[in-house]
Amino acid sequence: MSNGVVFDPLNGIDGEKVDIAVKDGKIVKSVSEHRAKKIDVAGMIVMPGGVDIHSHIAGSEVNTGRLLRPEDHFKDSECKTSVTRSGVGYSIPSTFTTGYRYARMGYTTVMNPSMPPLEAKHTHEELNDIPLIDKATYPLLGDWWFVLEYLSQGNIEELARHVAWMINSTKGYAIKIVNPGGLESWGFGHNVTSLDDQIPHFCITPREIILGLCRVNKLLNLPHSVHLHTNNLGKPGNYKTALETMKYVEELANDEKPAVHITHCQFSAFTGDDWRTLGSGAEEIAKYLNGHSHVTIDMGQVIFTDTTTMTADGPFQFGLYELTGNKWVNHDVETETSAGIVPFRYRKKSFAHATQWSIGLELALLVKDSWKIYMTTDHPNGGPFTAYPKIIAWLISKKARKATLKKINPKARSRSLLPSIDRELSFYELAIMTRAGQAKALGLKHKGHLGVGADADIAVYNVNPHKTDPSKEYKKVRKAFKRAAYTIKGGKVVVKNGEVLKHVEGATMWLDVKISEPFKVTADMKRRFREYWTVEYENYPVTDRYLEISQPIPVKAEV
Template structure:
């Protein structure tokens, strides 16, 4: 019996309303328990902050587009690839780190779970191979549905039961976790060289609107009672004035109640909301509409959001929003990769430099933070950078620093070339809110775990939960006056225990962990029509046979399957 006791730390765990209470955390066989025997190994956390392991609700960390980014950007590795330490693998890359660096860096920050935010179903074997190759962290992946031929055909006829049967089949076939929507309808329109820039633009050929796709998938999700809600990347991403489209899309969730057995309350998770909170009608009069968007989110409890903060770095954008990447490439003239995924989706990859000397980048940076500061309920607003689109995930500690310290925000604001123009176009300069450690824990632990329907595993330190515990070098009674110390503490955990195993000590990796892949198996009534439709499309349209489509079990050898009874 492996026992561990983390003693005397300031425990910050919103799931138990603990705000720096000095307490011990007892661990036995990978699970948090009430108490352990006197032989337990002791970690002294006196004077340090103890938090549950972090939960990242949205990052692009595995799969073909991440790999395309790695292939097309050898320069991302230049001088950013530390030589291997004994017993550990070489780490490479910055914005699109190698699988090993991904696992190691998340662990160093004390993160236990990461959601791969867009899995093209056809390429799910690749996604799972890469997930398996990423050490330490638990991962799950969201297959994309909103431009899928089956989904559009069923929803056009308002066949929720059929859509649900198809979704359940696809989740099992791809070992997926939930329903992801990327630019609903717009990516399908991209096959005709078009886009859907509002939720009422009809999708060519299918004659369905993004609004109908969104509403239909919300219904499908709640019909099945999946642990996570729909997870949506809305239409019109990154376009000045798009906040109206954002509000229109959010309104689709109005009045819908969550139906699930996983303690999830929201019916829509709107991701990287920073990219969707833009005012103005061109880059010249581009401005923040963070307040308008957050005011709406604050008053609607059935919506959660994540920030997608711009971190002012050189990074690599990658999304299933094919038309957006084409648009971005015509702005910056750098490299562009584009692909179509048969009946399902598309994707694009373009490098991007969020330059401090460019006005628009400064405004984008400010919008991300404004959203995080305007949020009235931090347990519904999560910290992300839409890794790697707005910045690499390794910058989460920096985002935490900005949210916790006005001084740090002002210092960065002063370093922008168009500082006064950024101040004019945003409210950031006037906001004196400083997030507390408790709120940061809500935004990075408890909140995302609950939104994913995983609060029975992650995001807390209550008995029975998975023993993921991070100890940070911060003294709650004597918080550093220099905000850089906050960033440093969150970048390198003093200790990180993942599923009961010490994986990080003094910011260095000590163990390769017990990685798991989480997916959802939704049971539905046998549906002959959907079964026939699937077989039909594989015969007529797909380039491969149905037998070669599902992810083989050996590609995900450490499964953690969540059973959902969609018949009930």
């Protein structure tokens, strides 16, 4: 691939003309000139394939969302072609369509952030049916009874061994926590409202769960930090909870690796006492992040559209149902977690929705270091991932922000910090926020960069950074990022000019966590298993046959 303008932040390449050689699915130093297939990408942007750290694309919750909303699919269908399968799109696309649409935007790696361990096989079966991208998935562990029990006994090491077992059993990639303590309380229809609430029946607080699992994460040497959906998510005034959470794990900030990733931070950055006094906590959160390095966040940007909200935060989703009166699904999972789904439409003219839109962008622009914040919509919670090019336009162009600001609720506009922010992200910063930073936070060594040895996942966008002023010509950039000129996955051209050329399967990555002594299933564990779950121990783990292309990543733990 020659003559492209390359943005490869992990290797410090900022808009230079660099030729890239690919062989056997990997980036190599050079290939033989006359035998290789050459692609001339002169005047185009070349970046590593996009990486998404948080996008709900598979599993029981996502699929129930699909089932719940035929009206969401009716308006957006994809026909079968000679190379692609048919499907439906919009806010919760069917599996094949999900893969095609990510690849069309130049994305090649997507992390599915919420997997109930008991239903992990389902998640993996769906991931198998998502083509063109590599995937991984995070098991929900924050309210697992084993976690609550070992932590209340203060037995961190034993817990770490069980978490290692769980990650291996579910073929997971990171520890996911959602509204810690809130989900167990939701089992009887309650919730927790502060980090210090006692969780009924378990003598433990959300604070202890977060710190405990962050410690476990360090003990196990997991490549990603704990992936946390905070308490009080979606409630006015909750920025305090988010800040308190970040401060509380400061003590673990003893090395270069972040201790916690606060996901879809926009939803946790509200000031105010109620929906009328809602305001932005982005400034406070950005200030904190600018002074500390143990936290990373992603945006959870809101898009003005009709979408489907789905989280493991059962009580939050119930609140959303009460707020909207829309149809509502709840799905509690024994011994582990919960989930809820509510369709939702973000309106420009709504004060709250417009404020949320503003908060997401404020966070992205006020956090100075792009390595600490990543672009997401918490798909499909803030809007579908297909809206990423829109966000890109807002990030690189004040003019684009202004154009949208003009149309939103006047009260939200007058309170928005956006008019006072002049920052416009460069393509280099954009490459950090959409791939390099995400790959780094995830500890994915072979992703998010174009150095020798990396996976040959490459995105090419037909826009010339030397001849285009993104600030003024944001529409041109938006269009280019919507339909990649080329998407190369594992060395194969899978998309050209926004059209899918090939249906190739992507791999599922998972952590093979090795602890000092192999995990023994004791009689006690089997007994507890029988008592806690309604399935047998033998039938619980995700066996190898559930991963069509399995890519284990070995991790050596300190327990």
